[in-house]
Amino acid sequence: MELALIVHLLVVFTIYGILAISLNLVVGATGLFNLGHAAFYGIGAYTSALLVKAGVPWLLAVLTSMATASCVAFIIGIPTLRLVGDYLAVVTMGLGEITRAVFKNWISLTRGPMGLPGIPHASVLGIEFDTAEKFLILGVVCLVIVFVVAERVLYSPFGRVLKGIREDEAAVQALGKNTYRYKMGVLILGSAMAGLAGSLFAHYITFIDPSSFVMWLTFFLFLIIVLGGLGNNLGAVVVTVVFVALREGLRFVGLPLWLNPAALQQLIFGILLIIATIFVPRGLIPERKVVYE
Amino acid sequence: MEIFVQLLVNGVIAGGTYALAAVGYSMVYGALKFINFAHGSIAMVGAYIAFVLVTMGNVPLVPAFLGSMLLTAMLGVMVERVAYRPLRRAPKLASLTTAIAVSFVLDAAVMIIMGADIRTFSLTGLRSYQIGPIYITPVQGAIILTSLAFMVGLYWLLTRTKLGKAIRAVADGISLAEVSGIDTNLIISAVFAIGSALAAASGALIGMDTNLQPTMGFIITVKAFAAVVLGGLGNVWGAVVGAFLIGIVENTGVWFIPPVWKDSIAYGILILALFLRPSGIFGKKEEAQVTVL
Numbered sequence: 001m002e003l004a005l006i007v008h009l010l011v012v013f014t015i016y017g018i019l020a021i022s023l024n025l026v027v028g029a030t031g032l033f034n035l036g037h038a039a040f041y042g043i044g045a046y047t048s049a050l051l052v053k054a055g056v057p058w059l060l061a062v063l064t065s066m067a068t069a070s071c072v073a074f075i076i077g078i079p080t081l082r083l084v085g086d087y088l089a090v091v092t093m094g095l096g097e098i099t100r101a102v103f104k105n106w107i108s109l110t111r112g113p114m115g116l117p118g119i120p121h122a123s124v125l126g127i128e129f130d131t132a133e134k135f136l137i138l139g140v141v142c143l144v145i146v147f148v149v150a151e152r153v154l155y156s157p158f159g160r161v162l163k164g165i166r167e168d169e170a171a172v173q174a175l176g177k178n179t180y181r182y183k184m185g186v187l188i189l190g191s192a193m194a195g196l197a198g199s200l201f202a203h204y205i206t207f208i209d210p211s212s213f214v215m216w217l218t219f220f221l222f223l224i225i226v227l228g229g230l231g232n233n234l235g236a237v238v239v240t241v242v243f244v245a246l247r248e249g250l251r252f253v254g255l256p257l258w259l260n261p262a263a264l265q266q267l268i269f270g271i272l273l274i275i276a277t278i279f280v281p282r283g284l285i286p287e288r289k290v291v292y293e
Numbered sequence: 294m295e296i297f298v299q300l301l302v303n304g305v306i307a308g309g310t311y312a313l314a315a316v317g318y319s320m321v322y323g324a325l326k327f328i329n330f331a332h333g334s335i336a337m338v339g340a341y342i343a344f345v346l347v348t349m350g351n352v353p354l355v356p357a358f359l360g361s362m363l364l365t366a367m368l369g370v371m372v373e374r375v376a377y378r379p380l381r382r383a384p385k386l387a388s389l390t391t392a393i394a395v396s397f398v399l400d401a402a403v404m405i406i407m408g409a410d411i412r413t414f415s416l417t418g419l420r421s422y423q424i425g426p427i428y429i430t431p432v433q434g435a436i437i438l439t440s441l442a443f444m445v446g447l448y449w450l451l452t453r454t455k456l457g458k459a460i461r462a463v464a465d466g467i468s469l470a471e472v473s474g475i476d477t478n479l480i481i482s483a484v485f486a487i488g489s490a491l492a493a494a495s496g497a498l499i500g501m502d503t504n505l506q507p508t509m510g511f512i513i514t515v516k517a518f519a520a521v522v523l524g525g526l527g528n529v530w531g532a533v534v535g536a537f538l539i540g541i542v543e544n545t546g547v548w549f550i551p552p553v554w555k556d557s558i559a560y561g562i563l564i565l566a567l568f569l570r571p572s573g574i575f576g577k578k579e580e581a582q583v584t585v586l
Contacts, residue, residue, distance in 0.1 A: 033389055079567045089328065089389065092517050093559030101557045197490060215511070219393060226390060262366065263404035263507075270398035277391050278379045 007132045013244045014139030015197050018146045020224045020236040022193030028230035031166030031187050036092030039099040040069040040191040042213030047257025049119045062199040065152045069195030070188045081183045096215050103210040115209025123205040136202050146193050150233050223273045229283025295426040300545045306433045308540025309440035312533045313495035314517035317488025323464035324484045327388050333514030338492020339365035340500035361497050362490040367487025370482050382468035404507040412505040420469040432501045519563040
């Protein structure tokens with residue numbers, strides 16, 4: 001394998017790693033069934049791409065894209081987080097599709113299915129991340145920041161309440177916690193992280209179109225966090241490495257022509273997810289048990 | 294005005310197909326308190342079975358339709374046995390995850406076997422009838438009649454037969470049904486068989502009216518679920534009303550906004566409904582308020 005390909009895979013890994021960790025906070029730690037993660041990712045990508053194209057510095061654009069993703073999460077959270085998880089699942093799924101419809105049909109802004117080409121490279125304080133190697137540094141820095149933040153959150157009093165909500169929300173409410181606020185907090189945080197990943201993606205590939213933000217991506221991330229151990233960030237990161245390699249690797253296996261590679265990949269991952277949920281429900285690296293004195 | 298009436302009729306036709314899919318959804322939710330995200334994909338498989346029987350097996354339309362319902366019922370029972378039953382006592386997140394995985398596996402399998410291209414039944418020799426200002430194809434007439442017939446049949450089944458009584462008992466409380474001597478596993482299998490057969494009917498009718506695509510299941514899932522939520526989760530007749538409402542609103546909505554947004558209307562209604570009346574039109578208020586996933 002060439003070095004360039006390895007660098008590219010590593011960059012893809014950093015972006016997916018951020019996505020997996022952020023979804024893990026929302027789904028794995030808190031148990032909120034968020035099926036619209038790809039939408040927050042897409043909102044981040046489009047916001048950032050459009051702003052930088054309009055001349056805004058990347059650093060400001062990435063913050064704005066995180067804020068935009070958070071705002072959408074907040075609005076979606078108001079009606080759904082007070083209800084059973086099933087409702088959140090379907091509304092976030094709907095959000096995912098509406099967002100994609102907006103990307104596809106608001107042609108004057110997003111150019112629709114033709115996508116946005118020529119997105120400038122990310123640059124911070126005059127340093128331009130215009131090669132894959134340079135971008136890898138940026139990606140790793142962002143991944144580490146997200147990882148540390150997620151770990152800090154999980155093992156803080158806030159994170160304890162989140163896990164409590166996942167295990168038994170009524171019990172946490174009985175302890176006097178306003179669970180709605182905690183759920184809103186984690187949804188906003190997770191969406192902001194997804195927005196960051198979206199911005200990184202847009203300025204790395206320098207081209208985005210609606211097909212990058214399909215529900216299939218959310219599903220792929222679900223598989224990663226279920227296999228990695230729900231609520232375990234390290235597990236999510238490890239499985240992301242394996243999966244990104246596997247997914248790209250499948251492209252090089254000589255498949256018969258009639259076999260649709262995307263469908264085959266979907267079939268394999270789907271079966272894996274069913275097996276994983278039934279037989280290894282706690283994942284390959286189970287969540288750390290923390291005992292408080 | 295004439296166009297509006299035509300749009301209204303189109304809405305009723307769409308509503309009929311959604312209703313067929315939605316009642317099965319609602320019954321499964323009633324029995325297991327879990328959203329079967331694979332329901333739309335099961336409908337899609339039903340559509341393809343009918344398609345294969347008609348175009349490749351040269352089976353006449355009506356026997357092919359019934360055959361597809363029978364085979365899809367068996368598929369539904371099998372899916373429940375393999376993917377859902379082992380997880381019945383697991384956290385809800387687990388069964389929701391496998392349900393999504395099942396839908397991806399079914400979509401991918403059909404895509405591999407039948408290809409990703411759009412297929413049509415090419416029902417030649419059928420001409421539209423004109424009733425006053427309205428045009429209606431024989432398939433559309435069949436949709437209205439079949440959905441009405443199945444709704445009446447289902448009503449009879451649920452209220453007048455022993456099986457229906459058992460299904461309602463399981464929906465009221467599975468443990469209580471079990472201690473009263475009801476074989477709950479058998480009843481749940483029956484629920485999946487009936488729901489999947491009706492889903493197949495929905496898929497096959499949509500396929501005959503428009504076309505078939507391996508990804509059509511996702512849209513059916515969303516529309517049917519929106520109908521179920523609108524009508525109140527677990528309330529079978531609420532789901533029927535919700536289905537017709539969504540069909541009518543999205544079709545007459547084309548009168549006011551560009552048709553590319555047609556599919557987004559269902560999500561819009563859904564989110565709006567959750568804001569205004571979270572428990573649905575006919576749902577019991579307390580059911581939606583329990584916030585345990």
